[in-house]
Amino acid sequence: MRVLLRNPRREITIDGRRRVHALLNELGLSREAHLVIRNGELVPGDGELNADDEIEIRPVISGG
């Protein structure tokens, strides 16, 4: 799947399927500080991401 990461904006590719929580753990990203979006919609922690999905992992922490 294609994964868009932000701050800074970059894209990575992950092979195979994953649950959202597993993917965040794998990338070392806090569940409390991120949301996963597919086609403009939120995917919950146990949601299944498919090998051909395009997703965005959006950080929600802001530093101002």
Next chain:
Amino acid sequence: MKCRTCRNPAIIDLPRHNANFCAEHLLQLCRRQVEKAIHDHQMFEPTDHLLVAVSGGKDSLAVWDILRELGYRTTGLYIALGIGEYSHESQTFAEDFAARRGLPLVIESLRDDHGFDVPTAARATGRVPCSACGMSKRHIFDRVARDGGYDAVVTGHNLDDEAAVLFGNALRWDVEYLARQLPLLPARGGFPRKAKPLVRLTERETAAWCIVRGIDYIVDECPMAAGNKHLAYKQALNLIEEESPGAKATYYLGFLERMAPLLSGSSARRADELASCVRCGSPTGAEVATDGSTVCAFCRLSEKARGHEPVPVEMLMSKSARRAAAKEARG
């Protein structure tokens, strides 16, 4: 995963509520938390005209959206801080949001209206950008609220923001700041009432509100924020939150309920100790000079900054932030 309320498929898990929610019931939860904050702290009267400080980020657009939905009369205030591309983009998000909903938006520009910007002010005064920025924003919120006759200034500070500030204040045992860290500050001595209706929502929840409601906001971080303490405190609290869900809410809301009342009265300067700035007329706690005049901190800052040649934002970014920005520009 199923929604706790309706058993339809959930779109988000909220460990602190030990529950999952569909889009509709996530929105309901957010709305109710905001209503509870407004009610518990007696923030507004139904007829109040609220000045909402909007940055183009998720929190300020979410609070504006929710207050409008709840039926309040609102006007947005965007301050152009002159932080390069970040400022241009965030202004576009604020303007688009207002235009789409037919809401009034006041725009004030540091560069056009005051002759300087945040990077230049930081360089001219030797302060960190966030300090010059925060002071300028507060001054302008206060002044626009006073001149426009608004009943209160609303900001989008969320539970994570407040918990992180509380953490910092408690690390230093800064009693004066602790005593003033409240979701509602009443008007006093020419300063407007200030309210933070999002203090019962985490930033994950305010971001989710925006995504579900289709609100576009600036996701990129302000280039001046990199490496600031506030971010580090948030990360530390999130580590604790993951181990024990609900810890942030217990920490901050428990402070409001049990600690803040013990501190009331420790808040330093009282309204009768304030003077008027001879330049701009704002109330100020600044020292009175030997000639008897008082100049507020913002006017002193802008005098210094106006005399300085403009400093591009890149000059103030950390090396790592500059590298990241260059990489992003290359694509």
